[in-house]
Amino acid sequence: MNATSSNRATFGGRIAAVLAAAGSAIGLGNVWRFPGVADANGGGAFIIIYIVCVALMGLPLMVAEFSIGRHTRSNPVGAFRAIDRRWGWLGAMAVATVFLILGYYFVVSGWTVAYVVNSAAGRVDSTFFARFITDPWQPLLYTAAFIAVNHYIVERGVKQGIERASKILMPIFFAILLALAVYSLSMPDSSQAIRKVLTPDFGAVDASTVLAALSQAFFSLSIGMGIMITYGSYFKSETRLLPTAVNVALLDTLAAVIASIVILSAGVGDQSGSTLAFVALPEVFEGLPWGGFWSTLFFVLLALAAILSTVSIHEVVTVYLSEQRGMTRRRAARCVSAGAALLAVAASLSMGAWDDIRIFGRNIFDALDSLTATLLLPASGLLTCIFAGWIWDRRQFRGEVARSGGIDAKMFPTVGFLLRWVCPPLVAALFVFGLID
Ligand code: PHE
Numbered sequence: 001m002n003a004t005s006s007n008r009a010t011f012g013g014r015i016a017a018v019l020a021a022a023g024s025a026i027g028l029g030n031v032w033r034f035p036g037v038a039d040a041n042g043g044g045a046f047i048i049i050y051i052v053c054v055a056l057m058g059l060p061l062m063v064a065e066f067s068i069g070r071h072t073r074s075n076p077v078g079a080f081r082a083i084d085r086r087w088g089w090l091g092a093m094a095v096a097t098v099f100l101i102l103g104y105y106f107v108v109s110g111w112t113v114a115y116v117v118n119s120a121a122g123r124v125d126s127t128f129f130a131r132f133i134t135d136p137w138q139p140l141l142y143t144a145a146f147i148a149v150n151h152y153i154v155e156r157g158v159k160q161g162i163e164r165a166s167k168i169l170m171p172i173f174f175a176i177l178l179a180l181a182v183y184s185l186s187m188p189d190s191s192q193a194i195r196k197v198l199t200p201d202f203g204a205v206d207a208s209t210v211l212a213a214l215s216q217a218f219f220s221l222s223i224g225m226g227i228m229i230t231y232g233s234y235f236k237s238e239t240r241l242l243p244t245a246v247n248v249a250l251l252d253t254l255a256a257v258i259a260s261i262v263i264l265s266a267g268v269g270d271q272s273g274s275t276l277a278f279v280a281l282p283e284v285f286e287g288l289p290w291g292g293f294w295s296t297l298f299f300v301l302l303a304l305a306a307i308l309s310t311v312s313i314h315e316v317v318t319v320y321l322s323e324q325r326g327m328t329r330r331r332a333a334r335c336v337s338a339g340a341a342l343l344a345v346a347a348s349l350s351m352g353a354w355d356d357i358r359i360f361g362r363n364i365f366d367a368l369d370s371l372t373a374t375l376l377l378p379a380s381g382l383l384t385c386i387f388a389g390w391i392w393d394r395r396q397f398r399g400e401v402a403r404s405g406g407i408d409a410k411m412f413p414t415v416g417f418l419l420r421w422v423c424p425p426l427v428a429a430l431f432v433f434g435l436i437d
Contacts, residue, residue: 069232103343110143224381
């Protein structure tokens, strides 16, 4: 099958493009990682530094990925290969990386669904989590339900599936987030939380703050993993790339900042990840009026954040299989769901029954997490910068970005400069410090 076939699906327009990419970018990291990192690094000061990192590293990389995708109208492997035959392996690396991520992201996503159901039924207390994740069956059932929904969206295709889901679910996500933010104003720590987010404390900032901001920006914007290449390949020719990337980053940052108000108001900013969401927060909700209702709503928010992120990963692998391996979309989607489900089963069981299987001292879940987050993602991010900044023919690259004129044409020299000289050292720093850490 021709990887750059012209009858490929496209998104309806810029709004669809923004919502789909923002759906990928806004994920669990915005809710359970950003607030704690911001809290520990000077609150508003962190947010300012974060925005600078997004502008210097995130936006150029996102524009580069969008243009690689749209220029080639292909999946990551086909895309790199079409621009330079020797670089197909980088696409393969990205596809393999996101597939591994999908394996454990599905597990955590299943937990969010379990918490929606169990909070609604009033069964969640501070001991629930430990019992739940070590149970061999319960987590698997919820993960299976989550995978089924994810599969349904991807199998329906770019327009009917991904675009539609993004257009429906993103507004619901923001409505719930705003409702939670308003509710959080009634929590005891709320005025302190707002002060934290709005006032920069540069005294708490040091070199590690910059690294934390870089790493959060990189992960949160879903860059360096072929996702934005894949979504860019569905953009219409007239879609402006820089404004699209700016809008995605704005929505992503807005979600993270509002989530910070909620999380810090609840006084759980000293926690992060699953402990924050599944242990500390339920405990806070337990003591609040209407706590059960709001905690259910919070887990709906998490599940929504998770679904559009996992859909974007699933899509990368699905379109790779269909275009490079000649499968129909349906068959490809099934292979991805089945393969990721197997990984998810292993990752899920590694929290309990299979905890004694160790890879470099870690259980399967943690091994997948650290292999992808500290090694594979920064590596493929770095190589993508180098590819866009140094390997891709400048005129071709400019032609793709500047296609619809306007701000894209005007800003191309800046984007190109950042990709060549600023992004590689920044991402390299991430990579090196991630390894040492
Ligand atoms: N960007 C998502 C977040 O902030 C995470 C994600 C990682 C999404 C990998 C897709 C792929 O949580």
